[in-house]
Structure formats: C-alpha cells, structure tokens
Amino acid sequence: MSRRRHSDENDGGQAHKRRRTSEPIEIEDRLESLICRVGEKSTSSLESNLEGLAGVLEADLPNYKNKILRILCAVARLLPEKLTVYTTLVGLLNARNYNFGGEFVEAMIRQLKETLKNNLYNEAVYLVRFLSDLVNCHVIAAPSMVAMFENFVSVTQEEDVPQVRSDWFVYVVLSCLPWVGKELYEKKDVEMDRLLSQIEGYLKGRVKTHVPMLQVWTAEKPHPQEEYLDCLWAQIQKLKKDRWQERHILRPYIAFDSVLCEALQHNLPPFTPPGHMPDAQYPMPRVVFRMFDYTDAPEGPVMPGSHSVERFVIEENLHCIIKTHWKERKTCAAQLLSYPGKNKIPLNYHIVEVIFGELFQLPIPPHIDVMYTTLLIELCKLQPGSLPQVLAQATEMLYMRLDTMNTTCIDRLINWFSHHLSNFQFRWSWDDWSDCLAVDLDKPKPKFVKEVLEKSMRLSYHQRIVDIVPSTFSALIPAEPLFTYKYVEENAASLPGYPVSITVGNAIKNRASNEEILTILKEVPNPNQEDDDDEGESFNPLKIDVFLQTLLHLAAKSFSHSFSALGKFHEILKTLADSDEGKLHLLKVVYEVWRNHPQMIAVLVDKLIRTQIVDCAAVANWLFSQDMAHEFTRLFIWEILHSTIRKMNKHVQKIQKELEEAKDKLEKQQHKRRDSGDDEDMDKNSEDEEGQLEEQIERLQEKVESAQSEQKNLFLVIFQRFIMLLTEHLVRCETGSVDISTPWYKNCIERLQQIFLMHHVTIQQYMGTLENLLFTAELDHHILAVYQQFCALQL
C-alpha cells in the first residue's frame, strides 16, 4: 500500500489527462470534440480533415442540428484564432445544405445581439469577423455585409455618446478588412470607399487625451507607441495601397473554391446597432505595444513592419491563443509555438513581444502577472535553443530603455525579472549593466537593479545575492533584513524608555496578563506633557515605542512569531493606538525597527489593518508623511499602498454582498408568506423573521454607507497628499527656474496615474467629489492633466 504522494515525475496538472479516458462516450461530446479539435496537428491534411468532418456533420444534421449549431456558434466566439478553419467548415456545410447555412447565420446574429447586450464587446468582434469571413466562403452575400458595416459606421454620426462607443464600431469594421477587404472591394468598391472615407473623417476628429496614460514608454523612439485605432487605420491604408493583397492568413476555403462557389449565398438581415445604454461598458482604448522591428531578428525570416496588416493578424491571433489557453501553460506554450505559418515569421520574437505587451498593458494586464512568468518558462523549456536568447535580448532592450518607461511597467518588469531569475539560479551577465553604477542611485537604471536584487533576496537569502553580483555592484545590494532594536544598542541605557523596556520585555516572556503589562507601561514618561497627572490615556509616543519595539524584537524570528505577537497583544495595541496620532506613531515604530526588511513591514501593516489596530487612512497618511519621504520612490511603499486600497475595496464589496443577500432573503421570505396561505402561526413566525431581516438590512445599509464613506475618504486623503507634494515641487522648481522633470517628479506623477489606473472602477463612483474638491481648474496644469487623461479613458 503506497503512502507516497503522486509521482514526482508528474509536472503539474496535465499528466492527469493521460490517466483519464480520452474518448467521450456520448455522441454530443464526440461532436464537440471533433469540431474543437479540427485544425490541430494531424497525419492528414487540413483540407481532408475538413472534408471528412463536413461529411460527418452533414450526416448528423437530421438528429443533432441544434447541437451542431450551438457548437459552431460557440467556436466562432471562443476560438477566434481558428477563424478560417471554421468558416471553411460552415462554407462546406452550407454548400451541402442551404437551409442549415441560413439557420447558422440567423443563430450567429442572435448570438451577436446577446453579446452586445451583455457588454461582451471583445467576443462580439470575433463574431462579426466570422460573419465577414463567411463572405469568402460564399455563405454570406458581400453586399449585405457591406450594409452591416455601413450601419456600424453610421454610429459615428450619433451625438452625445461616449467616444469609446463609436470607437468600437469603427474598430470592428476595420479589423475585419484583413480577412474580407479584397472580396468586398471587388464587389462594392464605391460603397467601401465611402465607408473608409467616413471612418477617416471620424478618426481625424477623435479626442486622444488618454494616450499618454496608456503608453509604456514616453519616448517615440525607437518604436512609436501608437493609439490602437490609429495603428489599425495605418495598416488598412497600407493594405488598400497593396490592393488588398494579404498573404499571411491561412485560408483553407481557397482549396475548396470549386465546391464553395457553387453554393447559394444568404443575405445578412439588416442589423441595427443597439442604442447606447448608460450602463454599457465599452472596451477601454489601448496603445499598441511594440518593442521589436525587422532589425532585431538577426537571421531567418523578417519581421513584418509595424503598419503591415500581417503584424496585426499575427498579434491578434497570438493574443487569442493566450486568451484561450492561459490556464494551462503547457498547452498555451505549445499552441503559441505551433502557430500556422510560423516558418515565414520570426515567431519567437512575436511571441515575446505579445507576452510583454500583455504584461505591461495599462491599466492592468488581461491575466494575472505570474501567469506570464510561468508561460515564458514553459516556452524556454520547449525551445531551449532559441527562446532564451530572444528573452535575454528583450530584457537587455527593456533595461536600456528604462529612462522613459512608465513606472508601473517598471514595477512589473522588476517582479517578472526577479521571479524569472530565481528559476534559473539567478544567472545573469550583471557586468553588462555596469553602466548603471556610474549614475546617481535614484536614476531609473540603478534603481531598477537595486529593486531586482531586493526582490531576488526575498526569494532566496542575503548571502546568495552577495554571491551572484560582481563586487562592483555592492552599493546596489540590499541591506541584510535584520531587526533594529533601539533599546539594546550602545548608550541605550540613557534612553528614557530603557528601564521600562527591560521590565515589559520580562513581563512578556513570563506571560504576564494585559493588565499587568498596561500597569508597567504607565511608568513610561510622556515626552508630550510636562506634568504626569494624566492617567496615561492620551497619546504617549514613548509608550508605544517601548512596548512595540520590545514586543516585535521578541517576535522577530519569523512572520508567524510576529503575527502571533500581534494577536496575543491585540487589546494593548488597540488601546495604545486609540487615536489617529497613536496609529501613525505605531506605524512609524514598525518602520523604524524593520526598515531593513521591507517585506516584514508590508506583512505587519497588512495584519494591523486586518485586525483593525490601524485603519487604511492611517496607513496612507503614514506613507505620505515627512518621515517616509526618503523612501517615497521605493517599490515596497507602493505595494503597501495598493494593497491597502485593495483591502478597503474588498471590505466594501463584502458588506455590499451581505446586504444584497439579506435583501434577497427578505424578498424570498415575503414571497413565501404571500404563497403560504392563511396559517396564522406561520404568518406570525414569518412576520417576525421579516422584521428581523428588515432590521438586519437597515444595519447592513448603515454599514455599507459607513464603509463607502471610509473608502471615499481614503482616496481623498491619497489624492490630497499627492497634490500637496506635487504642487510643492512644481512651485519650488518654478521659483528656482529649475527643470521640473527630476527622477522624483517622474516617479511621483506616474504613481498618481497608477492610483487612477489600478483602481479606476472604484474611483469612477467618486468622480463628482474629486472634481469639486480636488481636481479643480485652479490646480497646476501638470497635475490636472493626469485627471483629464483619466476621464478621457471612458469618454
């Protein structure tokens, strides 16, 4: 009987697949499997697989028509990277069964309406693209597709709608043209010209305030960071100039042309775009991420230019593959590396560019950051002879351009690089980066290296970091993460708190009660007061200092020890930190003792908030205080601040959820009573329950309001502090006629942007207050610009 855990040879989840039976029993599952798997690696050609599948499905239509319709509609929506494989399949089915083709088109239109109603705009794009490629398969008549496009573009004539709405309709039309532009121009060139001209007019008039906030680099060289619609327009213009000759897209339907052109086509029903609804959530604008061009791949196929439509299609498909397979890293890596047509493009470069594009995407990446680290590791495993080199080249390029990289993106680069290195024994050619030693430590390059080493130390240990970098880098090595105890250094005996620190330390070690300890602490003199007739109730910073330093010193061994200490002495800490000043001082002491171990500071602050010893606003005030000014540009400060904001947000959401659940319960209860009849006893019980629920709802309502008020206050505090700091800097520079663009300023203004970007959903609720109280016209235009860029994201 083996008590061993499952075999160590297993490499994570996908080994389990081998143990399960792979043939689904039911026919419906089989149909799903057949359809989903067509187009994957096979001993037969794609054409013969499609032919075979079309035959099988045609035979199954009498019994399984609805199921087949459902599956095909789903793959259109969920597997956009295999678009042309499935449009070909539908084309073949339509050629064999005209009615089925018609029903499929109707089902797709229904599905399109649903996705738009449910704010699933990205999926809607894939559906429209599918429909447009069906023109190439002789399923849909070109003029009716043009008519749909005309209806979409007419949205640009609407007034008083958010720009992101008309943006989306224009984007859909343009993004279909790589697939169907040629065919539509052949059939309806006059109408298409008119369409494009309308689009051009619209694009010229668009507001683009949002762009600087979304760019990864502020520099235009070597690669401009273009707004996504501008880039796509340039790509379509070029395609048009090339007479719509597009050679990258895999088009299986060409091989079936003789069969397909015999088929009868369907007309799309007239499609009116749904009107604008106030709760609609259109996709946010984006900036196209580019880090490579044709000069970067030293040998092999050339990278398509930034305005080539091939670039657009490749990037789209790679993004889609990640979207489909992100949860399964081995499959994802394999799918990326088996991209059709890979021999004609420098695929590794495209993959690395797309992955970094997602990782650095502003406001937030499409998927959790750690996924990209692990995906890149999988890719390195599958292509050990080529991908690591591309990745190293990319890292080098990113390092060289740190000076103009957005601070948020630098954060993500730090986290990625340190985590990546920890999987490869921290091997790196650090000497290649010795240029960073020649400049001030607050400049982006040395700062980056310093933060990477700090994060690397957290994943290993101090000596390891000393060992892996050249000795010339010693200024960038993090401090050893040791406790700094005031009451044990030389001359500690002369400190006012020293005697009590000894007594209270012993008391803690001897498991004294809270009362006993509080009594001991009464002996601590209060530097804020002349006389000691006060019972020790008001804020005494020295008392906090003595107790907390001693306690944390005794518990310094590990996180668990420290958490246990905070838990055991929760009452005392709450008493000591009863006022705002108390909370602030408590945080100050935590910093003082653990200033060489930022990781410990972060976890302690987290616990202090969760156990309600300090509140979120206190943490914000502490981080922005003068005492912390010298640490203001360090990564750990912002990690603490964002973690604090997230806790606040989660807290509000939790109570709101409780309120909703209570309301639902009440509604159910009321229905039950109405339906239950005349039972008096039941009635009375019901009434009581309802009364209780109503009381609970009232209480929760108050709780929600109070939590929201706290949340709003937190953002006000943060924004106020930013405004104060930035204004001070700007005024000082202006009076001294000094350039405002110091590294500190760049960091600070981008941190302000980061608050907006990372928490935009929550902040939207408080826009009115922010505009009235803080972001008024009197503000310096540098600061106001950030606010205006943020507003432009949803206009």
Add this chain to the structure above:
Amino acid sequence: MSAKLNALTSDSYIDVSQYRDQHFKGNRYDQEKLLKQSNTLYVGNLSFYTTEEQVHELFSKSGDVKRIIIGLDKIKKTACGFCFVEYYTRAGAEHAMRFINGTRLDDRIIRTDWDAGFKEGRQYGRGKSGGQVRDEYRQDYDPARGGYGKLAQQHRPQEARNTF
C-alpha cells in the same frame, strides 16, 4: 446562448490529485468535498532551509496569503521540507496550482497539491525518524534534505562522512 464547450474549459492544473491523507478524520466523500472547496495547499519538496518568508514571497504572487505553516520534524521540531499555504480565497490557491506548482523555490522544483485544511498535528512529519515519510526510504543524496534517506544512512554511516 453562453454555450460552454467542455473541450475548451479544461483547467487540468487545478484538478485534485490521487493523493489522499490517510490520517484524515472522515470518509472519502467528505475529504473530496473539502479538497474541492479548499483554500489550502500542501507544498512539498522544499529545502530544509527554505524560510516562511521565502514561501510567503513566492506564493503571494498568486493571491493574498492568509497563513503559512512550516512542516516540522516531529522530534527535532526543525523544518523538514514541506509546508501548508492557506489563501484568503479559493482563486488565490487555484492560481498557485496553475502557475507556481512545478516551478522553483530555492532552486528546487516544488509541488503543490490541494489540502483538506490544516489541523493541529498535521504540521509534523510522519516518518519513523521524525521527518517526512519520503525521507525515510529515498536512496539519493540530497544535501538540502539532510543528505541520504534515513534508512540509507543506517546502511552507510562511514560513507556519509567521507562523501563531500
């Protein structure tokens, strides 16, 4: 409309493994249920020298960590190469199964697996010598896990001293 295709919703990295804790108090059904709802992961193949801080740093990348319990040798009360990581949310634990399982910590490929939930006593190794069972019987030399397996150490006390 929202048809979900079974063939496309594969999420095999978060599947429950074949391992079942033999000391679990309750029946198989209870254990399965707890595993499917759990926010706690077992983490194995750690170096004896890996600290709670290192575990916290790595596992925080997939979600907020509620607590970490380092596995201890039952006799020596020192780290013996495993731990439990409990998240505030199931999502955090799932992301760890997808993206941290099978990657390196302290240069070692670590394994994560669903755990039914920490109970006092489960932080101790169950091997006869006080550490984990796997360290009783293994034949290889692993400097980060006390050298040779305990059984193998008994058979070669001289060799262990002369080697390296």
